[in-house]
Amino acid sequence: MFKRLAEAGASVAITVDGKQVAARAGDTVAAALIAAGIAHCRTTPVSGAPRAPYCLMGVCFECLVTIDGVGSRQGCLVPVRDGMAVETQTGKREAGR
Amino acid sequence: MRTADVVIVGGGIHGCSTALHLALRGLRPILIEKDYAGRHASGVNAGGVRQLARDLHEIPLSIASMGLWERIEELVGDDCGFESHGTVLVAETETELASFRARVEDLRLRGFTHEELIDRAELKRLVPAVADHCPGGVVSRRDGAADPFRTTQAFRRRAIEKGAEVLEGVTVTGLSKVGANWRVETSAGPIEAPKVVNAAGAWADRIAAMLGEPVPLTVVAPMLMVTSRVPAFIEPVVILRGRKLSFKQLGNGTVVIGGGHLATSNRDRNETVLDWDKLAISARTVWELFPAMRAATIVRAWAGIEAFMPDGIPVIGPSSTSEGVFHQFGFSTHGFQLGPGTGAMMAELVATGSTNTPIDGLGIERFR
Amino acid sequence: MTKASDLASSYELVVIGGGPAGLAAAALAARAGLSTVLFDENPGVGGQIYRAITSSPVKDRAVLGEDYWTGAELAVEAKASGALIVTGATVWSLDPTRLVGISIAGQARLIQADRVIVATGSLERPFPIPGWTLPGVMSAGGAQTALKAQGLVPSGRTVLAGGGPLLWLLAAQILRAGGKLDAILDTTPRVNWLRALAHLPDFVLSPYFSKGLKLLREVRAKVRVIRTDRVEAVGDDRLREVVFGTGDGERRMPADLLLLHQGVVPNVNLAIAAGVTHAWNERQLCFEPVLDGDFTSSVPGIAIAGDGAGIAGGTAAAERGRIAAIAAVRALKPAASAPDVQIIRQKLRREEMGRAFLDWLNRPADSFRQPTGDTIVCRCEEVTARQVRDTADMGCEGPNQMKAFLRCGMGPCQGRLCGLTVTELIAAQRGTTPVEVGYYRLRPPVKPITLAELASLPIAEAERKAVER
Numbered sequence: 009m010f011k012r013l014a015e016a017g018a019s020v021a022i023t024v025d026g027k028q029v030a031a032r033a034g035d036t037v038a039a040a041l042i043a044a045g046i047a048h049c050r051t052t053p054v055s056g057a058p059r060a061p062y063c064l065m066g067v068c069f070e071c072l073v074t075i076d077g078v079g080s081r082q083g084c085l086v087p088v089r090d091g092m093a094v095e096t097q098t099g100k101r102e103a104g105r
Numbered sequence: 106m107r108t109a110d111v112v113i114v115g116g117g118i119h120g121c122s123t124a125l126h127l128a129l130r131g132l133r134p135i136l137i138e139k140d141y142a143g144r145h146a147s148g149v150n151a152g153g154v155r156q157l158a159r160d161l162h163e164i165p166l167s168i169a170s171m172g173l174w175e176r177i178e179e180l181v182g183d184d185c186g187f188e189s190h191g192t193v194l195v196a197e198t199e200t201e202l203a204s205f206r207a208r209v210e211d212l213r214l215r216g217f218t219h220e221e222l223i224d225r226a227e228l229k230r231l232v233p234a235v236a237d238h239c240p241g242g243v244v245s246r247r248d249g250a251a252d253p254f255r256t257t258q259a260f261r262r263r264a265i266e267k268g269a270e271v272l273e274g275v276t277v278t279g280l281s282k283v284g285a286n287w288r289v290e291t292s293a294g295p296i297e298a299p300k301v302v303n304a305a306g307a308w309a310d311r312i313a314a315m316l317g318e319p320v321p322l323t324v325v326a327p328m329l330m331v332t333s334r335v336p337a338f339i340e341p342v343v344i345l346r347g348r349k350l351s352f353k354q355l356g357n358g359t360v361v362i363g364g365g366h367l368a369t370s371n372r373d374r375n376e377t378v379l380d381w382d383k384l385a386i387s388a389r390t391v392w393e394l395f396p397a398m399r400a401a402t403i404v405r406a407w408a409g410i411e412a413f414m415p416d417g418i419p420v421i422g423p424s425s426t427s428e429g430v431f432h433q434f435g436f437s438t439h440g441f442q443l444g445p446g447t448g449a450m451m452a453e454l455v456a457t458g459s460t461n462t463p464i465d466g467l468g469i470e471r472f473r
Numbered sequence: 474m475t476k477a478s479d480l481a482s483s484y485e486l487v488v489i490g491g492g493p494a495g496l497a498a499a500a501l502a503a504r505a506g507l508s509t510v511l512f513d514e515n516p517g518v519g520g521q522i523y524r525a526i527t528s529s530p531v532k533d534r535a536v537l538g539e540d541y542w543t544g545a546e547l548a549v550e551a552k553a554s555g556a557l558i559v560t561g562a563t564v565w566s567l568d569p570t571r572l573v574g575i576s577i578a579g580q581a582r583l584i585q586a587d588r589v590i591v592a593t594g595s596l597e598r599p600f601p602i603p604g605w606t607l608p609g610v611m612s613a614g615g616a617q618t619a620l621k622a623q624g625l626v627p628s629g630r631t632v633l634a635g636g637g638p639l640l641w642l643l644a645a646q647i648l649r650a651g652g653k654l655d656a657i658l659d660t661t662p663r664v665n666w667l668r669a670l671a672h673l674p675d676f677v678l679s680p681y682f683s684k685g686l687k688l689l690r691e692v693r694a695k696v697r698v699i700r701t702d703r704v705e706a707v708g709d710d711r712l713r714e715v716v717f718g719t720g721d722g723e724r725r726m727p728a729d730l731l732l733l734h735q736g737v738v739p740n741v742n743l744a745i746a747a748g749v750t751h752a753w754n755e756r757q758l759c760f761e762p763v764l765d766g767d768f769t770s771s772v773p774g775i776a777i778a779g780d781g782a783g784i785a786g787g788t789a790a791a792e793r794g795r796i797a798a799i800a801a802v803r804a805l806k807p808a809a810s811a812p813d814v815q816i817i818r819q820k821l822r823r824e825e826m827g828r829a830f831l832d833w834l835n836r837p838a839d840s841f842r843q844p845t846g847d848t849i850v851c852r853c854e855e856v857t858a859r860q861v862r863d864t865a866d867m868g869c870e871g872p873n874q875m876k877a878f879l880r881c882g883m884g885p886c887q888g889r890l891c892g893l894t895v896t897e898l899i900a901a902q903r904g905t906t907p908v909e910v911g912y913y914r915l916r917p918p919v920k921p922i923t924l925a926e927l928a929s930l931p932i933a934e935a936e937r938k939a940v941e942r
Contacts, residue, residue, distance in 0.1 A: 009629055009729050009730045010619060010625040010626060010628060010730075011625070011628040012624055034530055034623060042625065053333075054854060055855055057855070058711070059606060060608035060611075061615065063597065063615045064612075065515075068886055068889070069885040080402050080885070080921070085516070141874070255877065333884075333921065376748065378748075379568065379916075379917060381574055384927060385581075385928060388924050391924060402921040403922050404885055405883070406916060
């Protein structure tokens, strides 16, 4: 869906659900997911529908992911860091009963 | 001139319940609410339906009310989100557990068996997520929780279906005796009725003052907060005594955390200002009691305005100065469960002049 | 990096938001000698309009345009002014006593302010069309953020839909960056011209006029623009195609990315939670705070500057920030020297001149604001237009009761993406107006905080206060 302009910054290694993803300095977690072509970052706690980042400016809460063990963080507000472990929230983290 | 059999002031769960029960008795009540039904404490409380740990004076009313909760759908045409998984009062120390044991034994001597002492193993069985330092507690197994706004609205709706009239956005400005009737001055014109019920919650002292019956009511706004949805991990409502906490997970997975820390409130502006230092105390209590909750996110906090009496129990019964007027207020942060039963009792009292449910010690004359 | 524990317990001025209004306000106030802190939740300052102004990887200045780069000066001025600028700092509470709840890297603090300037700007108006929750559908603002901050350009089959200046600006920026757009679906009703024309003379004199024309020409030369009164995103687990049309006509276009935009509205969450009185703006179809000439709100000591005060754009935002800051300086340090407010007011008036024309011209159609059927209104709790309309028919009179019935607005976004829609749907269904219906009563935390963060508030302070009461 997105490609990087040539000028993008130095590479930063993060993992998404255990797999290596090449991010760049200056990426937020949500931007890194989009750039890596990851289709969705969570499923909803209500119906289980897949969702992906929508607004990228802290408003919509669609990019909620687990970052280094802390759940439901807004991926669009957190800059990537070398070694960061991101987990998509596929219906487990916030599941209702 | 509008007339009614009874004018009820206040559209909380108590006013709405009394309106319904009066209508069920064939009377024609008019309920006056200054905002909308359930706008304040009745609509935004923690939703606990609890017989556990009540003052002795309230126990008969609470037990009567429980009977109505258990057939709430039949009564109001809505299940009100009521679920019964018990309330557990958790002891954090052996000393606390000993005091709970004394209370449960005292209740048994008085013939009340709804509170049951539990040991560490039974506590862990009922509340597996509770921290290991807790040696036991008390359970009231028939207790539960309901959706407060939905419940208040259901009572309102059913009351209207049964013939009650509900006037919202209308304020009471005066009360006077005209012949055998009470003339209630309102922002929508006067209403005359032989009987008046004061169920005005945090504003009830102003109604009482119109009758020359001052009452030492404090306006309070207990704070609550709710988390985003987390996996189901606890069924009963959990409360503490030593520290302020009430804790419950709703069917949708969200967890409501309360316990009675107060916001600053202004009843003239319908305004509450939260006290985050105190909510932080609640957060730390949860942190210690339920380690699994530490990463949960708080999505909203709020407080509902209500009345608190100096002795922490409600004012229920006839006015001490004005024949035909009855009080039903001051539930002191634990009135939600009492709503259905108190409404039934009040309707009986208003309609027949007496009631079979003991309400000794709850009258307004105790503040004279 | 400033930590929560580095912060003082009180400041003369707390500025919330580091866009043009916040940066300009903080710079002016700090220069005049107020102890000033600015909080912004993003990794860097600039707000949305000057997003990533200090770090953008897009080095070819022509891509984002000169208007973008003017933001650099604001950031430099703010940094040089002596104001403490804290990024990555989420303000989750502001109350009428001007106590500010802040969280930085998992640590929370309460900060007392003598004055507060809320500069939380705008957010994109909800655009509830069928399928707008599908992965592959994003807001145009989101795509623009990815371009400014990360140098990400849409690839694959891309469709823009909606209207308003930002949509056209984004189209131009994508094209200049070497991206390709398959189509722009223009949803702006033609009939808007009738209301807009009266304001054309002002617009012609405003700075928007020549810029706007140039932009339209630049985009239209390269992209198919199709007028439509219907847009639908279709797909299973992600967007597959965009369905659109006018009248009975229907067209389908395969797409990987659909970018939606129909203007911006004030971000009211923090101000409403602080108790600030808001009013409905019928021209801009949104709620905005009621403010005086210095942008002071109904709550003493709290001012609201920038687009949060009502949409007027980035340059106007900076001037508004300065006016609010001068009022704070006058109140707290009357002897301090500050710029002449009259000159700033004149500049602001010039900036605001073309606004009426743009607002009327770009007013989104009813059908794109008041959805029907199974279209999702509340994305968090997955509440549909039909549910909201049916509940309104049943007698539900307001958004707060609607929350209790349907849970709309009760998810983590706290109504940001459904508030206006729910208000308008209730009004439409009950034959009344948004003024009568009102908006969600919003409660803090305006941004979710973890229990651990809340528990991290300094303990001594909490216990001291508990004993005092």
